[in-house]
Amino acid sequence: MTGCPVRMYGPEFQSDPGGLYERMRSEHGPVVPVRMEGDIPAWLVVGYRELHQVMNDTTVFARSSSRWNAWHLVPADWPMLPMVIQLPSVLYTEGAEHRRRTGALTDALSGTDLHELRTTTARMADRLIDAFCATEGTDLRTSYTARLPALVLSWMYGLDDVRGDHLADNMNTMIDGGPDAMVAQQTLMAAMSELVADRRVRPGPDVVSRLLAHPAGYSDEEAVPELIVLLGGGNQPTAEWLGNALRLMFTDDRFGASIAGARNSVQEALNEVLWEDTPTQIHAGRFAAHDVELGGQLIRQGDLVLLGISGANRDPLVRSTAGRIGDRGSQAHLSFSHGPHQCPYPAREIAEIIAVTGVEVLVDRLPDIELAVPAGELRWRPSPWVRGVASLPVTFTPTDPYGGL
Structure with a gap:
């Protein structure tokens, strides 16, 4: 079973990903032939x-992009190149080398x-809120959700706020995959x-220093791309997780109590987002070590296999199984990946602390905060890879800044 490949760009990835994945499954099954921008082939x-x-079988679905059989089709200015370019980092290494790097990052x-x-x-969070709380409204994406994780990660790296914001801006540009993606990576x-x-x-006393001092013996050439991977893996998804959770709380009556201070609902909203609007929709990827059948499709050696995290989390077969794996309260989603290349546990803890604290501080400071536009007018970022609102305009009663923080 193959069928006509699905093009991985267009408004459906933003407006109706659930419907799109349902149609993909109906036509192709669980493994879908796709064409990325530039008509580059892959499997989703x-x-x-x-x-x-x-995710689990690294002997068949390997991580190194050096295995890719379509490099000859990739132009030098391909906007998706930062997502697959072979760098000496934990993302692309395999076997003992991957374990060495994973252990060092986890310890750091x-x-x-x-x-x-x-x-x-x-x-x-208080400092960011101080900058807009005396007004009657703001775009939470630009003034809060996209900035808070970057500031916290910058602190973890030992950086000041200005340098942290600069790094975050370039990371967003690279992830969006536009014409400036490679410049941003450089x-x-x-x-x-x-x-x-x-x-x-x-x-x-920072992550960078701990990584450099680790017994794994990182050289400068190894540490630089590793720290970029760590920054990207922490900043972008956490910012979208925070923004998507706030959007859910503003638009769904089930979470109205959260705005009034029922903090247990904050965790529920954050977990539901990981099922329904996970920040990383699609991740690149894995590369077939040899020909293999998967989900009724023949995957050839060297084919790129994209991780359709959002589509898998929405799989109706899983949600209907005994034990209700897909229940919104379940932790069985794949949003933190799985297997040897999954997100390290300390990174999950850090992301959750940033997201939970970000929501709690905001609703404590601005208890009557609400959307400034109808929910139907909110738009999603133009990327099949990342799921996040393009803007999140809100209104609230002006209040005095705390100051001096």
């Missing part, structure tokens, strides 16, 4: 069990004091090279 896995298999993140992280996140590489050189001379 939207079946939960099939994606679980791909584990050194973060979670109480201090929560306190710092609240302080930075800017990130230069900034991280400067930071690594500085931490070699002046180490501090």
Whole structure:
């Protein structure tokens, strides 16, 4: 079973991803032939069990993009190139080398004091809210949700707010996959090279210094792309997770109590978002180590297999199984990936602390906050890879800044 490939761009990925994945499944089954921008071929896995298999079986579905059989089709200015370009990082290594890098990153993140992280996140959230709370409204995406994770991660890296915002802007540009994607990646590489050189001379109590001092023995050339991967994996998805949860709370009556202070509903909203509007819709990817059958499709050696996380989370076969895996309260979603390349547990803890604290501080400070436009007017970012609102305009009663934070 193959069928006509689905083009991975267009308004449906933003306006109706659930309907789109349902139609994909109906026509192709759990593994869908697709064409990325530039007519580059790939396979998109939207079946939960099939994606679980791909994530777990690294001997068949390998991580190194050096295996890709379509490199000859990729132009030098391909906007998706940053998503697949072979860099010496934890994303693309395999076997013992991947375990070395994963262990070092996990240890570097584990050194973060979670109480201090929560306190710092609240302080930075207050600082951001101070900048707009005396007005009657703001776009939460630009003034809050897209900035808070970047500021916290910058603190974890030992950076100031200005440098953190600059890094976040370039990360967003790279992830969006537009014409400036490669320039943004090069800017990130230069900034991280400067930071690594500085931490070699002046180490501090930060993630960068802990990674450089780790027994894994990172060279500067290894550390730079690794830290960019870590920044991108922490900043972008957490910002969209926070924004998507707030959108849900503003538009769904079930979460109205959260705005009034029922904090247990904040966690429920955040978990539901991971099922319904997960920040990372599609991730690139895996590469077939040899010919293999998957979900009724013949995957050839070297084919690119895209991880359809959003589609798999919406798989109706999984949601109807015994035990209700797909219940919104369940943690069995694949939004943090699975298997050897899954998001390290300390990174999940850090992202959740940022998201929960970001919501709680906002609704505590502005208890009557609400959308400034009808819910139907909200628009999603133009990317099949990332799920997040393009803007989140809100209104509230003006209040005095806390100041001095």
